[in-house]
Amino acid sequence: MSTVRDAAFDVLRSRGLTTVFCNPGSTEVPLLTDLPDDLRFVLALHEASVVGMATGWAIGTEAPALVVLHTTAGLGTAVGAIATARVNRAPLVILVGQQDRRHVALEPFLTGRLEGLAGDYPVWADQPARAQDVPGALARAWHEAVTARGPALVIVPMDDWRAPFDGEVLAAPARLLRPAAVPDADLAPLVQLLTGARSPAIVAGAGAAWDPLVALAERLRCPVFQESFGARAGFPQDHPQYAGVLPADRARLRERLAPHDVVLAVGAPVFRQYVYAPGPLVAPGTSVALVTDDPAEAHRSPADLAYLASPAAVCARLTTLLPTRTASAPRATAPGASPSGPDDAPLRGRPLRAAHVLSALASRLPADTVLVEETPSSRPDLHRLVPARTSLGFVSAAMGGLGFGVPAAVGLRMALPDRPVVAVVGDGAALYGLHALWSATHYRVGALFVVLANGRYAVMDRLADDQGGKAPWPPFTEVDVRGLARSLGCPARRVDSYDELTATLDEVVPNLAAREEPLLLDVTVAVDLDFQP
Template identity: 80%
Template sequence: MTTVKDAVFAVLRHHGMTTIFCNPGSTEVPLLTGLPDDLRFVLALHEGSVVGMATGWAIGRESPALVILHTTAGLGNAVGAIATARENRVPLVILVGQQDRRHLALEPFLAGRLGGLAGDYPVRVDQPVRAQDVPGAVARAFHEAGTSRGPALVVVPMDDWRAPFDGEVMAAPKRLLRPANVADADLAPLVELLTGARAPAIVAGAGVRDGWDALVALAERMGCPVYQESFGGRAGFPQDHPQYGQVLPADRERLRERLEPHDVVLVVGAPVFRQYPYAPGPLVPPGTVVALVTDDPAVAHRSPADLAYLASPAAVCARLTALLPPADRGGAGPRAREEEPAAGQPMRPAREEEPADGQPMRPAREEEPVDGQPMRPARVLRELARRLPRDAVLIEETPSSRPDLHRFVPARTSLGFLSAAMGGLGFAVPAAVGLRMALPGRPVVAVVGDGSALYGLHALWSAAHYRVGALFLVLANGRYAVMDRLADKQGGKAPWPPFTEVDMGGLARSLGCPSLRVDSYDALTAALDDVMPTLATRESPLLLDVAVGVDPDFQP
């Protein structure tokens, strides 16, 4: 007899979801016991890490990842990570265990009120009416996750897995195609706008994804600067390209100043425009026309653009490059081209430029070591950049050092900068584990503050157990530096203490992950020189517990 469990396994195989990220509970035991050999089970010690690792896996594989959560407690623990996956537009299929269907009316122990627990962050929540509807619901969740690029949930009572599934109709297509062609006639208004622009600019966002090369070709055709969206979850344009114009500021006044020279701004794969501190006034200078290309309906519908396309950024950029005449702007770009270093070679010296996310300008200077003084995060990141392989995947979660990371560590591939677009902590450590599992031959580095790392530290056990050779570079200052500075700006005393007692290296070792304490520049360069050549092939994770001070120039 074919069971619902058998039918769901067939769906998982058909769609390539044969790796299961999970922290199991009793309502999932009927599904998980006796797994076939071709289904791989990956354990994480907390549901936030479960979803975070699956998020990294899905980014690396460019395909939905499978998550299993345990009723109310499991889904509740994972909501923050689910929100991050939604904001980062990462497809996940999440099965949530539920108590036995036959006595749910009595609300037995471990029965969950699960339909709305994750709020509006899932792209779909399905609670099948019959056990026999579960396989079709899982298949539909796969399609919904891929189409809407977010987490899709299916709630499954524990007794459903043993129910018969003989001769049932599955309410989902076996194969779903999403044609991405864009008609030239539809692009005519945008072609006319860009052709007539005096000084256009492009804003690239995380939604560019597979349109990276097409956007580069378009930018070179237009001969205009390309800015990175603020608070983006992924690089949208090579940040070592001569036309790269840095990250857009995150407040309206600076945003208007940055866009003042441009009469037309083409936003590709990003919202118009994502900011943090509220400030009155328009987003762009008077007379500046904004056009948008995105495949995210929510972004298209809420963005105050003059012209918006709900379409594939890759397809639109490719056709625009063919349709637009080459620009004659005298090589217009923010800076002259510099010689590109080979993979694994030191990066060029840092430039003098305005840092990202609305931070105040300060020159890129050599920060010489001072005896007895803590290391500066900027110097640490510069040493990392000098050794980072070109194809490295870099995951960032260090809010007080993010401007320096943007200055010194340019993303040279689409995965060269990843971050939690939601802004909540706990993304980087588990995401790095999942990414390295998905891309086992690619260097993976997580640059994380110690406060951020504590939210996802459980994932280090999974990294050690499954021999995931990622590098975790923890900038440890023993405090929430961003919060401290925000309190200072308000003119009041913060009630929260530092947490200098926390031993990041000791915590890592307790989870089976090797660690190394780094408290001097000599120790830093020695550690990086030792580990960097091994990043593509190593099978053991490593945490570098790097003691740093708080940059006195930093302003959130």
């Protein structure tokens, strides 16, 4: 007799959801025991790592990843990572276990009050009314995750898996097409705006498609900025028209965009900020247009003209409709070396700074490297020194919560086993996701983790300084990241000097693409509070 579990597995197979990211609990045992051989189980030691690894996998494969979480404890612990997946627009199908349906009304041990626990971060959530509706709910969750590019959640009581199934999957189409063509008549207002622009500019975000956007930028002969706090690079950062990352405060944003009378944001919000400052986002006389396939992004952006449409389709069509501008294309300043140069560290006896490490990486990393960033105090140096040469050349947590970098790098490398994967993380951020190193070691995931260890939350220290006060939190210089990594089975090395750094990178980087075990470098760096987000 076919069961709900059998039918659910068929749905998962048909949607390509054959890798299960999980930290199991008792309510998931009926689903996971004797898992079929064609379904791969990937264990992580903490739910934030489970979701973070799945997020990396989804970004790398550009397809939904499957997550299994354990009732209230699992879902509650994973909410922050689910929020990051939502803002990073990573499609996830999340199965959450629940107590036995037959006595859940009595709230037995491990009953979860699960509906709404993750807030509005799931793009869709459901607890099927009947066990027989579970396979259809999973199929719909896959569609919802793809369409809304975010986590879709299905709550399943543990006894549902053994219930008989009548052979009919309801509630989801077998095939869903998403036509992306944009009629020329609908594009006419944007064509008119850009044709009449004296000095246009583009802001590229994580939702942009590289090739069509490059063609459009070259047609317009305009500078292209990267959105601040983006989930990934929206434009090649070694392109001569690349103009850098937009500032994350209104005064500097207005100043940066003031020379431009038309600003077109593509796959990016208008505009991502950090610390509040008064005043408008752009100077008077600057018109802002937006192209995005994210409804929430379109609806909340204070743009003069917004398109809810495929950025790739819109950019491709605009390139044919717009005349080539006669102005000379701008020559943006290429990313450069550290202000004082990496070689001055050993020569002058100075300690390593983050810029020395990033400059050494930049000169060695292959062009196809997937670079995951979670080092807030060093992010400006990373943007300046390590240009993204592919769309995955910069991947970060757009939500801002810590704990993304290490597990995301593991998931990305699992999804892209032939590409070098490097995570550059601060020690404070690394401590939120180190559990994923066990998974990296166990599943032979050959990513490189470069931990910039200054023994403190440098961004928080800077913010406290800006308030003119003293931070109450102490440094945590006693923490030994290398020792923690080794306790999880991950090979790790301490790096204290520039010579050690370059020797290690020269040994490791050339073989990154073929590497079959992870490596963590615990790099001691000096505190550098002279940065602006």
